Amino acid sequence: MWKILFALTTVLAATGFFLVWQEQGSSRAANQMSGPKTLLDELKVEKLATLQIRTADQDFELKQADGTWRVGESDWPADSKQVRRLLLALLETKVGDKVTGNPERHPRLELVDPEAGGSGTAKRLDLIDQQQRSVLQLLIGKLREQGDGQYIRFFGEEAAFLIAKQLPLADSEVGWMQKNLFSLGNASIQVLKIQTPRGVEYILEHDTEATDKWKLLDQQDVEQLNGSMVDRMVRALRSLEFDDLKSNKTPPKEVGRDEIFQITGTASDGRVLKMSIGAMEVAKQHWISLVLKSGSDNQTMNQEIELLNQKVGSWIFAIPAYSIQVLLKDRSALLEQK
DSSP states (O other), X not given: OHHHHHHHHHXXXXXXXXXXXXXXXXXXHHHHHHOOXXXXXXXXXXXXXXXXXXXXXXXXXXXXXXXXXXXXXTTEEBOHHHHHHHHHXXXXXXXXXXXXXXXXXXXXXXXBOGGGOSSSBOEEEEEEETTSOEEEEEEEEEEOSSSSOEEEEETTOOOEEEESSOOOOXXXXXXXXXXXXXXXXXXXXXXXXXXXXXXXXXXEEEOSSSSSSEEETTOOTTOEEOHHHHHHHHHHHHEEEOSEEEETXXXXXXXXXXXXXXXXXXXXXXXXXXXXXXXXXXTTEEEEEEEEEEXXXXXXXHHHHHHHHHHHTTEEEEEEHHHHGGGOOOGGGGEEOO
């Protein structure tokens, strides 16, 4: 009797295996015929209105108006190249292998919807068009531990998939912002005035006729200027990029602005940059405010200056200490022994 049962069990197991194998083979064949699906099938960027990004502790939006993307409540211009990189990645990234359909595994893959809370939360990306219709709802999880790739799932679905590369999704507002504050372009600094927190002021002038390119306005015969130091100071003003920004109503002590260096740089094209720099380094940064003025009747340049001042007027900016500390010098630090 047991021999008959064993034979019957073997036949049933083999039949089951064949059916499973046939079903899997048919599924694979169907997938190969249809081709890999991308995260986003098609997109008309000009029709988009909002990119919404949510994490466990942040919730912010990028909004598009008149072809310009702006970030969150600050309304600061977004880095358009970064937005394009993300949208292009969504259009080109193919959905890879299905990893699981079991929602109990979502926390391990960091694919839990941020709104649900708990551990293992994902970054959630929502694309919304101008009619407030959803274009894409995507949950973006952890990176693959061995090899390349990242886990994702579509909102409302339990299946999780692997994609080949990490999506370029910054998870903070400042990570999306256009960081450049000011650039001299082809102009050069001709006069540099520095006032220390103690009220001591000194002025450096560019001297095209002298052997040394720079001179102190009150330089004594026995004093010798450290030219390389001054060159570094001037280079620090050629272009300014920030790491973070805060309201200009932020308490000065919080951002190291109890004491201030006042820097004024006059450029060859007539622009005058006035900048106040917090003397105290905070988290490897110095917080600055700035305003631009014009000594020219160039209307185009004056309009650009007005727009810049409107943009920066309500904010203070964190500049990396390594790029700006060279400006925080007493007069004596610029002198060499003869």
